[in-house]
Amino acid sequence: MKKIGLFYGTTTGKTKKVAELIKKEFGEKSVDVFDIKHIKPEDILNYDNIIFGTSAWGIGDMQDDWEIFIDKVVDLDMKGKIIALYGLGDQKEYPGSFADALGTLYCRMHVKDQIVGAISTNGYNYYFSSAELDGKFVGLVIDEDFQPEKTAERVKKWVTQLQKEFK
Template structure:
């Protein structure tokens, strides 16, 4: 079976920890994890199943190493690739910008041909605005993790989401 490529960026370590939990839940032998700070466009070419993880920083901004990679990211052809996103944010302190970076990341992958997977219900979160929701506000465009306000929910959210994407991605 082909491997899954998981690409993440982090400023303070939370997204890296969640990436490792996702890898362990899928099966460590099935997932290759890349810190986007040291990844290249060519690395994306190795996988047809891709997971992208990013926290949002500074009122709706990209995480710093994703920001550095952004122009390269926009050149990646995601045709014939399935992409599932996850994002970290804080729904209370940044309620008008909750998970914005995940939304921006998802939108580029889809514009560039990706088949999206891993949409996640917005029920159970309280926030004002997000660029990471579907038009009907029913779903986030990927797994929503809030280590600041709801850390106790993270492990179970990952368990449920991984079961979902395993099915959607045929893992």
């Protein structure tokens, strides 16, 4: 498998924590991790396997840094790239916009047929999420606020899945 570039935006550090867990699970040398606050969008093009991570703020908004960054990302030439997305949210406090930033991120991508990593919605309790499509989440969903005990297992399962779906 080719090296993975993981690009996250975080406000209180939880999306970063999950980025580090993902890296650890793949193996330290397999993933380069970047905070989007400190890079140029073109840096993404150094990788063929790409992971984007965002938390949800406001009512379903993407994390602040993503709100600006995304406009440049969607203009990049993503030909030949495989992309996986993950999103953090809080199903207890925001059950009507749970992990919606992941849904927005997915929505903004022009290359939907190159997106992998969809997972089952089983085990989450909410009543609306724009990250849900055809009965699945469009990427990994993590709830560090209400279900932190499930994070390690969810990351592990997702990484096993991506090891087959990445190139």
